[in-house]
Amino acid sequence: METILSIRGVAKTYKSGTVALQPTDLDIGKGEIFALLGPNGAGKTTLISIVCGIVTPSAGTITAAGFDTVRDYRETRTRIGLVPQELLTDAFETVMATVTFSRRLFGRHGDAAFIEKLLRDLTLWDKRDAKMTELSGGMKRRVMIAKALSHEPDILFLDEPTAGVDVELRRDMWRLVHDLRERGVTIILTTHYIEEAEEMADRVGVIAKGRLILVDEKAALMRKLGKKTLTLTLSEPLAEVPSALSHWPLTLTDEGHALTFAFDANAEDNGVRALLRAADEAGIAWKDIATKQSSLEDIFVGLVHEQEGRA
Amino acid sequence: MTFNWHGVLAIYRFELARFGRTIWTSLMTPVITTSLYFVVFGTAIGSRMNEVGGVPYGAFIVPGLMMLTMLTESIFNASFGIFMPKWSGTIYELLSAPVSTLETLVGYVGAAASKSCIVALVIFATAHLFVDVQVAHPFWALCYLLLVAVTFCLFGFILGLWAKGFEQLQVIPLLVVTPLTFLGGAFYSIDMLPGIWRTISLFNPIVYLISGFRWTFFGVGDVPVAASLGATFGFLCICVTVIAVIFRTGWRLKK
Ligand SMILES: Nc1ncnc2c1ncn2[C@@H]1O[C@H](COP(=O)(O)OP(=O)(O)OP(=O)(O)O)[C@@H](O)[C@H]1O
Numbered sequence: 366m367e368t369i370l371s372i373r374g375v376a377k378t379y380k381s382g383t384v385a386l387q388p389t390d391l392d393i394g395k396g397e398i399f400a401l402l403g404p405n406g407a408g409k410t411t412l413i414s415i416v417c418g419i420v421t422p423s424a425g426t427i428t429a430a431g432f433d434t435v436r437d438y439r440e441t442r443t444r445i446g447l448v449p450q451e452l453l454t455d456a457f458e459t460v461m462a463t464v465t466f467s468r469r470l471f472g473r474h475g476d477a478a479f480i481e482k483l484l485r486d487l488t489l490w491d492k493r494d495a496k497m498t499e500l501s502g503g504m505k506r507r508v509m510i511a512k513a514l515s516h517e518p519d520i521l522f523l524d525e526p527t528a529g530v531d532v533e534l535r536r537d538m539w540r541l542v543h544d545l546r547e548r549g550v551t552i553i554l555t556t557h558y559i560e561e562a563e564e565m566a567d568r569v570g571v572i573a574k575g576r577l578i579l580v581d582e583k584a585a586l587m588r589k590l591g592k593k594t595l596t597l598t599l600s601e602p603l604a605e606v607p608s609a610l611s612h613w614p615l616t617l618t619d620e621g622h623a624l625t626f627a628f629d630a631n632a633e634d635n636g637v638r639a640l641l642r643a644a645d646e647a648g649i650a651w652k653d654i655a656t657k658q659s660s661l662e663d664i665f666v667g668l669v670h671e672q673e674g675r676a
Numbered sequence: 677m678t679f680n681w682h683g684v685l686a687i688y689r690f691e692l693a694r695f696g697r698t699i700w701t702s703l704m705t706p707v708i709t710t711s712l713y714f715v716v717f718g719t720a721i722g723s724r725m726n727e728v729g730g731v732p733y734g735a736f737i738v739p740g741l742m743m744l745t746m747l748t749e750s751i752f753n754a755s756f757g758i759f760m761p762k763w764s765g766t767i768y769e770l771l772s773a774p775v776s777t778l779e780t781l782v783g784y785v786g787a788a789a790s791k792s793c794i795v796a797l798v799i800f801a802t803a804h805l806f807v808d809v810q811v812a813h814p815f816w817a818l819c820y821l822l823l824v825a826v827t828f829c830l831f832g833f834i835l836g837l838w839a840k841g842f843e844q845l846q847v848i849p850l851l852v853v854t855p856l857t858f859l860g861g862a863f864y865s866i867d868m869l870p871g872i873w874r875t876i877s878l879f880n881p882i883v884y885l886i887s888g889f890r891w892t893f894f895g896v897g898d899v900p901v902a903a904s905l906g907a908t909f910g911f912l913c914i915c916v917t918v919i920a921v922i923f924r925t926g927w928r929l930k931k
């Protein structure tokens with residue numbers, strides 16, 4: 366795969382002393398959809414902002430389409446579009462004016478036909494003369510996307526595109542991402558949600574505490590992340606795991622009131638049915654059952670430990 | 677792309693559109709203030725003052741009045757222009773755009789300076805309703821107007837970059853520039869001051885600006901016109917240098 370974006374040793378320590386990003390290497394292939402997955406404060410926005418020129422890195426270099434983002438910033442910036450995490454708009458500008466402004470700012474002449482198409486694609490055409498203050502949050506987000514796409518970038522950054530967005534707009538967003546990919550646009554998005562990374566991305570990078578812990582094909586990663594736990598709430602508390610179930614990887618929790626079982630949700634046979642049958646045969650009475658996706662935080666903690674163990 | 681003209685024009689138009697939204701207050705304020713100054717200074721006081729250096733008092737204060745408003749307008753418009761995106765966060769777009777320092781400056785400072793010049797001309801027109809004032813060197817008057825507008829818009833731009841809040845944005849114009857302008861001979865010739873105050877006044881940079889502008893009107897000033905030009909260009913150079921350093925280091929712009 367041809368590399369369109371290459372990040373080498375990029376690190377950031379803010380003036381406050383916060384180490385937001387450890388030295389990071391990352392290559393993004395042309396035309397791929399890459400999801401940067403991580404909890405709050407992981408350093409996702411920091412990394413994106415450095416690539417786009419909003420934050421100055423403490424170390425490292427970046428090339429986009431073969432150009433250095435500092436030395437040849439004109440070349441790289443005309444090729445990059447950014448939809449920031451927050452809704453930042455000029456309150457009194459109209460949709461049309463603000464999108465046209467963005468296109469020109471990036472060195473393009475104001476192509477009315479192109480802007481009309483863009484606004485129609487994002488179902489903003491009817492709102493073209495509305496001021497930003499008159500729009501709902503979801504519409505504002507669409508405007509932010511229109512602004513980012515106004516200069517026809519090859520690389521698009523979407524910083525949490527679906528935060529605070531309803532189901533319909535979320536689906537629109539996913540469709541848009543796929544449409545853009547069809548046109549050859551490379552997309553890098555950030556998200557807190559495993560499902561979102563799963564739905565949209567080709568490859569996923571997991572970042573936590575400023576460290577890019579792993580980068581992998583989506584399918585491979587989902588296997589690693591797909592751990593779930595099953596909890597059986599017991600009618601009568603037990604003192605220990607009954608011997609009939611001793612060959613199952615079970616733990617007794619909640620002072621003997623619950624049995625928990627960790628399993629691989631993606632496995633062909635995850636063992637849940639067999640376990641329940643065995644529990645019945647052993648005469649264990651339970652009154653409730655619950656399964657839960659291991660939280661992103663749990664997984665990160667697990668991954669970090671794994672990495673540190675290996676190092 | 678060697679020079680991003682589209683980008684510069686986009687910024688310029690954006691800023692002018694911002695002024696356009698408040699066109700009535702923008703233009704009526706100087707008209708009303710100028711009229712008030714003429715009622716107070718021109719008529720009430722002026723009737724007891726005859727001439728200053730051979731120029732009727734009413735006409736004498738016109739360049740000073742224009743300068744007074746120009747300086748405040750330039751600083752205010754330029755500082756607000758860059759402060760607002762910084763404050764609201766929309767600056768992300770400018771920082772991520774293929775726009776150089778020079779282009780950003782031309783856009784923002786150009787627009788603010790244009791507005792200042794328009795306001796100055798409106799004041800001149802208003803003054804004409806009250807007094808008969810002739811301009812000895814119209815061409816130089818326009819050049820000087822432009823020079824001062826650009827210089828103080830640059831200064832305002834620096835203020836806008838420096839300010840962390842609305843209070844800081846106002847403190848310099850209010851506490852430094854306005855007093856210096858009033859004391860800088862906007863309404864009198866510093867020749868009219870007693871010796872020691874006259875010497876002190878010579879340390880006030882605004883004296884040079886007003887004197888230079890007055891020279892383009894009446895052919896005479898408090899200080900030699902070369903000194904005025906020198907002082908203005910000196911200040912211009914300082915502002916340009918400061919801005920170049922700011923952009924190179926990303927100070928208060930980038931994190
Ligand atoms: N301007 C700043 N000054 C100082 N520290 C900052 C600044 N911006 C971010 N940080 C810190 O850097 C770290 C990474 O922040 P960043 O915004 O990159 O996280 P994120 O992964 O985007 O999180 P979220 O999912 O909440 O958006 C955090 O600890 C944050 O507090």
Ligand SMILES: [Mg+2]
Binds near residue numbers: 450524
């Ligand atoms: Mg973020």
